[in-house]
Amino acid sequence: DGGITQSxxxxxxxxxxxxxxxxxxxxxxDAMYWYRQDPGQGLRLIYYSQIVNDFQKGDIAEGYSxxxxxxxxxxxxxxxxxxxxxxxxxxxxxxxxxxxxxxxxPGTRLTVL
Amino acid sequence: xxxxxxxxxxxxxxxxxxLTINCTYTATGYPSLFxxxxxxxxxxxxxxxxxxxxxxxSNKGFEATYRKETTSFHLEKGSVQVSDSAVYFCALxxxxxxxxxxxxxxxQVVVTP
Numbered sequence: 460d461g462g463i464t465q466s467x468x469x470x471x472x473x474x475x476x477x478x479x480x481x482x483x484x485x486x487x488x489d490a491m492y493w494y495r496q497d498p499g500q501g502l503r504l505i506y507y508s509q510i511v512n513d514f515q516k517g518d519i520a521e522g523y524s525x526x527x528x529x530x531x532x533x534x535x536x537x538x539x540x541x542x543x544x545x546x547x548x549x550x551x552x553x554x555x556x557x558x559x560x561x562x563x564x565p566g567t568r569l570t571v572l
Numbered sequence: 573x574x575x576x577x578x579x580x581x582x583x584x585x586x587x588x589x590x591l592t593i594n595c596t597y598t599a600t601g602y603p604s605l606f607x608x609x610x611x612x613x614x615x616x617x618x619x620x621x622x623x624x625x626x627x628x629x630s631n632k633g634f635e636a637t638y639r640k641e642t643t644s645f646h647l648e649k650g651s652v653q654v655s656d657s658a659v660y661f662c663a664l665x666x667x668x669x670x671x672x673x674x675x676x677x678x679x680q681v682v683v684t685p
Contacts (some may be wrong), residue, residue: 502673560618563617
């Protein structure tokens with residue numbers, strides 16, 4: 460079945476450590492996105508990539524980094540510079556012929572201890 | 573900049589009641605409008621969309637009409653079920669945003685038997 464997978468589902472990190480969240484899609488989508496969701500709030504865009512080897516900062520990119528070496532993969536690294544990293548992280552992708560409709564993965568819940 | 577405002581929750585209803593969730597937006601030009609649904613602990617699923625004024629999106633008994641004159645995209649369902657309990661997000665994508673979505677804060681809906 461086609462879809463987006465994110466791993467792990469739950470992740471715990473000590474303060475001062477970097478951590479990488481995985482996002483893989485087999486939908487043959489060119490565009491991929493990372494969002495952060497905090498309780499009672501909407502989604503905020505962290506980074507997005509329109510094509511392989513290219514990505515742009517979203518609204519809250521500080522303290523995060525990404526890479527897009529393969530079309531199927533868009534990993535997100537939460538660095539120690541991110542002041543408040545505890546949140547639910549969602550990855551999405553979209554079809555080049557239908558860029559408005561984004562399809563989401565199940566999310567990763569990151570908790571900093 | 574673009575923004576989406578939706579009614580605060582939680583909205584608590586009895587089964588078979590009528591549901592309305594208000595959503596208004598601010599955007600330049602003619603954005604595409606979306607409703608996404610998020611079940612507990614999961615990612616977002618596209619519920620419906622509309623891409624131009626007076627379009628009506630519908631899916632699973634839910635409907636929303638793109639009203640340019642009132643900049644609104646209210647979500648409605650005539651008879652809710654317990655399984656409709658979720659958080660609902662209104663979102664828009666502007667023509668010049670290359671697929672990036674602007675989300676509202678989300679409205680939690682609780683349906684009781």
